Amino acid sequence: MKLILTLFLAALLSACAGPQLRGTGDLGLVIERASGHVTLVNTSTRQPYARIAGLGDLSHASAVYSRDGRYAFIFGRDGGLTKIDLLEGRIVKRVIQAGNAIGGSISQDGRIVVAQNYTPGGIKAFDAETLELLAEVPAEYAPGQFSKVVGLADSPGNKFVYALFDGGEIWVSDFSNPRQPTTQRYPAGKQPYDGLVTPDGRYFLAGLFGEDGVAMLDLWQPEKGARKILENYGRGEEKLPVFKMPHLRGWSVAQGKAYLPAIGRHEVLVVDVATWKEVGRIPVRGQPVFVMARPDGRQVWVNFAFPDNGKMDVIDTLAGKVVHAFAPGKGILHMEFTPRGENIWLSARDDHKVLIYDTASFTRLGEIAAESPSGIFFTSRAARIGF
Amino acid sequence: MSLNRLLPLAALLAATAAWANEPAADRQKELVHLVRQDCGSCHGMTLQGGLGPPLLPAALRDKSAEGLAATIYYGRPGTPMPPWKRFMSEAEAQWIVDKLMSEFPQ
Structure with missing residues (x-):
């Protein structure tokens, strides 16, 4: 073990005698969806430093981090849950936990990793150390009827909040006793497609596909139930077709406002998070998929569903409009800001590259080769609620 | 004309019809990429x-090929399935269904 670590660090930090200690704050990973690989990257050198194979079907894969930022937990489409050591550049443990999975989350105390599954519909909790199964909560919203689960996010108190696509509800499962979770249910609306917890951990929002609106649950006062915000934002107009479901996460909140993708409209909806009233709409060049704020909240970057997935729009939150529109590559699937936002990394699936941009000047700083790259996840997520 | 002499002709006609509906090789590659x-x-x-149902042969076996092609081409209202007619012809939708129901190329 020590020998491997020594060799690895020697390779990483160039020729130096003896083992070098290292933090992980500037490390991360890129999912290579088609070939079951992840590439480990360094955001200071802007270079890859290791590549790991054998992770199965990684389409729509996502990752969360242990609180020390050393281990990544990767949730694959085929139900695989893989724990990776970023320092040793290897798989620590891998289990197949479901038939068809869609992501996961890690508890406030870092001890419980939860996967959300389509088949069988529900969530499963694992010991973060050993990946031993602790408990499961089947999403049986009516007798014998199980829902696909979306939008899973951690919230304070070792709770996990998620939405039921088929069941139209928001569920809150409390894992204070990890082997015996308790669950509360709240009606939400038609076909929730994804969800987010605000960065302070107080509100859970579920975007609705089956109706114009967003369901909002105040986790400080859940007994009040979920209520609709942005109701009827489409105002009965005919929807444009949606060729890919948008994604929601706490990154949408910037400067006291939430920037949310409209469904079937080429707009970003802006909501005041104090009043939950709509305060603006920003026209963009396609169906938004990721609407992501730079960590300082000054900019919001937007990518789009097919067939506009080669474009990106950058909103200046002070001006309230798109200030930079460009087409960085083919099949821009995901983006991730460096921890303080001076750079953004974009995955260009069909160019087989990850592109690195300066967010102030919009100049390209470099690129990394990767096979059909999709998700990019940096260790700075380890310390954020809802990631 | 005996049946023996008709059969090869029928086979030839069927093969020609299939060939006529088959998209060109480059276009097939684009369609496979689009589907995957x-x-x-x-x-x-x-x-x-995933959020949508499986499209493997076993899952489609009992469904009508025409109905599936119509779902691709026109979408299915009330579900997230959008219409793809801006991006392909009806014949191409039918080709995709044929491939899905047998074995879809990589």
């Missing part, structure tokens, strides 16, 4: 299903 990558964002890159 873009349909795959809901149905899974390996077509085993």
Whole structure:
């Protein structure tokens, strides 16, 4: 073990005698969806430093981090849950936990990793150390009827909040006793497609596909139930077709406002998070998929569903409009800001590259080769609620 | 004309008809990429299903090929399935269904 670590660090930090200690704050990973690989990257050198194979079907894969930022937990489409050591550049443990999975989350105390599954519909909790199964909560919203689960996010108190696509509800499962979770249910609306917890951990929002609106649950006062915000934002107009479901996460909140993708409209909806009233709409060049704020909240970057997935729009939150529109590559699937936002990394699936941009000047700083790259996840997520 | 002499002719006609409906090789590649990558964002890159149902032969076996082609071409209102007619012809939708029901290319 020590020998491997020594060799690895020697390779990483160039020729130096003896083992070098290292933090992980500037490390991360890129999912290579088609070939079951992840590439480990360094955001200071802007270079890859290791590549790991054998992770199965990684389409729509996502990752969360242990609180020390050393281990990544990767949730694959085929139900695989893989724990990776970023320092040793290897798989620590891998289990197949479901038939068809869609992501996961890690508890406030870092001890419980939860996967959300389509088949069988529900969530499963694992010991973060050993990946031993602790408990499961089947999403049986009516007798014998199980829902696909979306939008899973951690919230304070070792709770996990998620939405039921088929069941139209928001569920809150409390894992204070990890082997015996308790669950509360709240009606939400038609076909929730994804969800987010605000960065302070107080509100859970579920975007609705089956109706114009967003369901909002105040986790400080859940007994009040979920209520609709942005109701009827489409105002009965005919929807444009949606060729890919948008994604929601706490990154949408910037400067006291939430920037949310409209469904079937080429707009970003802006909501005041104090009043939950709509305060603006920003026209963009396609169906938004990721609407992501730079960590300082000054900019919001937007990518789009097919067939506009080669474009990106950058909103200046002070001006309230798109200030930079460009087409960085083919099949821009995901983006991730460096921890303080001076750079953004974009995955260009069909160019087989990850592109690195300066967010102030919009100049390209470099690129990394990767096979059909999709998700990019940096260790700075380890310390954020809802990631 | 005996049946023996008719059969090869019928086979030839069927083969010609199939060939006429078959998209050109380059276009087939584009359609396969579209299905795996873009349909795959809901149905899974390996077509085993996701938010959308699985599209593997076993899952489609009992369905009508025409109905499936219409679903691709026109979408299915009330569900997230959008119409793809801006991006392909009806014959191409039918070709995709044929491939899905047998074995979809990589």
